[in-house]
Amino acid sequence: MVKYTIFEFMKIWKSKNIALVLIISFFCLDVFLAINYLRNGIGFRPKQNVSFSHKLHTKYKITCLFCHYQAETHSFANLPTTKTCMICHIALRTESQLLKNVIASYDSSIALGYQKVYDLPDYVRFSHSLHIRSGIDCATCHGFVDQMDSIYQVRNLTMGWCVDCHKNPENYLIPPRSISGIFYPNDPAFNQNKLQILLSSVPSNILQATFPIPKKIIKASVECSTCHN
Numbered sequence: 001m002v003k004y005t006i007f008e009f010m011k012i013w014k015s016k017n018i019a020l021v022l023i024i025s026f027f028c029l030d031v032f033l034a035i036n037y038l039r040n041g042i043g044f045r046p047k048q049n050v051s052f053s054h055k056l057h058t059k060y061k062i063t064c065l066f067c068h069y070q071a072e073t074h075s076f077a078n079l080p081t082t083k084t085c086m087i088c089h090i091a092l093r094t095e096s097q098l099l100k101n102v103i104a105s106y107d108s109s110i111a112l113g114y115q116k117v118y119d120l121p122d123y124v125r126f127s128h129s130l131h132i133r134s135g136i137d138c139a140t141c142h143g144f145v146d147q148m149d150s151i152y153q154v155r156n157l158t159m160g161w162c163v164d165c166h167k168n169p170e171n172y173l174i175p176p177r178s179i180s181g182i183f184y185p186n187d188p189a190f191n192q193n194k195l196q197i198l199l200s201s202v203p204s205n206i207l208q209a210t211f212p213i214p215k216k217i218i219k220a221s222v223e224c225s226t227c228h229n
């Protein structure tokens with residue numbers, strides 16, 4: 001009887017069961033991708049009841065804070081009600097099939113029921129207004145939504161990602177853009193030194209002369225109580 005080492009046996013077995021090996025390999029790959037997807041959420045794009053294009057609406061200079069206005073004064077960013085939509089669409093494109101659910105929601109006063117794209121755990125405390133008042137553009141966390149036809153998750157928003165941004169903000173921060181609707185009056189703290197720091201750490205095509213910049217680039221707190229109750 002011929003004796004084989006374990007490696008020789010595995011090689012022979014694989015050659016005779018190549019189809020099974022491929023099936024097992026693809027299954028393991030699918031499991032890995034599924035776990036990775038559930039863990040970081042990047043690319044998550046839930047189906048919504050309304051086909052809404054941020055790209056189309058920002059083309060007409062509708063800012064982030066026009067619809068998500070509570071983000072400026074509250075910890076959360078509100079999802080717009082259909083009353084917000086009807087400010088414009090009470091007269092615009094009222095016959096469009098894309099607006100059928102919006103108009104039905106408005107007439108019935110029944111909410112559309114959006115699916116959240118970004119949903120932090122209950123034990124995480126995040127303040128939108130605090131970040132906006134610090135001159136941090138929405139795109140820092142949400143990506144360039146103004147270029148998306150349908151919104152999807154861009155950042156993994158893990159604790160590691162947030163902590164690294166707090167420790168090294170110059171690697172992440174995007175200054176407020178006009179499309180976000182975040183503006184600040186002239187402030188003496190906006191000096192040339194801080195501008196040079198920002199220019200050296202953020203892609204220059206993001207910056208425009210008319211955009212205000214964060215009041216100062218500082219390292220935010222990484223104490224547990226900053227983000228956790």
